[in-house]
Amino acid sequence: MLGLSEQTRVFLRPGITDGRLGADGLRGLVSQVLGMDILAGDLFAFCNRRRNRIVCLLWDGSGVWVAAKRLEQGTFNWPKDEAAVAQLSLAQLRLLLEGFELRSRRGWQRYEERLPAGRPRPEQLVAHTR
Numbered sequence: 001m002l003g004l005s006e007q008t009r010v011f012l013r014p015g016i017t018d019g020r021l022g023a024d025g026l027r028g029l030v031s032q033v034l035g036m037d038i039l040a041g042d043l044f045a046f047c048n049r050r051r052n053r054i055v056c057l058l059w060d061g062s063g064v065w066v067a068a069k070r071l072e073q074g075t076f077n078w079p080k081d082e083a084a085v086a087q088l089s090l091a092q093l094r095l096l097l098e099g100f101e102l103r104s105r106r107g108w109q110r111y112e113e114r115l116p117a118g119r120p121r122p123e124q125l126v127a128h129t130r
Helices: 023-033 090-098
Strands: 010-011 041-048 053-059 064-070 087-090
Touching: 010 090, 023 041, 023 053, 023 064, 041 090, 087 090
Parallel strands: 010 041
Antiparallel strands: 010 087, 041 053, 053 064
16 A cells, blocks of 8 residues: 655645646656656645645555545645745645645644635534524
């Protein structure tokens, strides 16, 4: 299965990545654009334009794994600066996938769903009976 450990290096490609790219297209981005080797066993993460889908690419020694996560609501707080590749730990990637912000002034911050004005939160929809 996936050989993820705390020693697995995680690289994010900041900015947007074409969501139509498959494993071969993403592998080309890793080698040509990022200048890195997919065969090193590192995990590479990419985000689409709408920031609601993350695709991860990982070489496990015999083939390439492609894993994706799509949000039904909200967006990922993905870095927009395309100048450099961001390196994270596996724990930081887990936090990012859970909805935390990568870099905030107060450290890691949990994503909060923003509801339109006047729309009650689910916990406010409890029926009041007497």
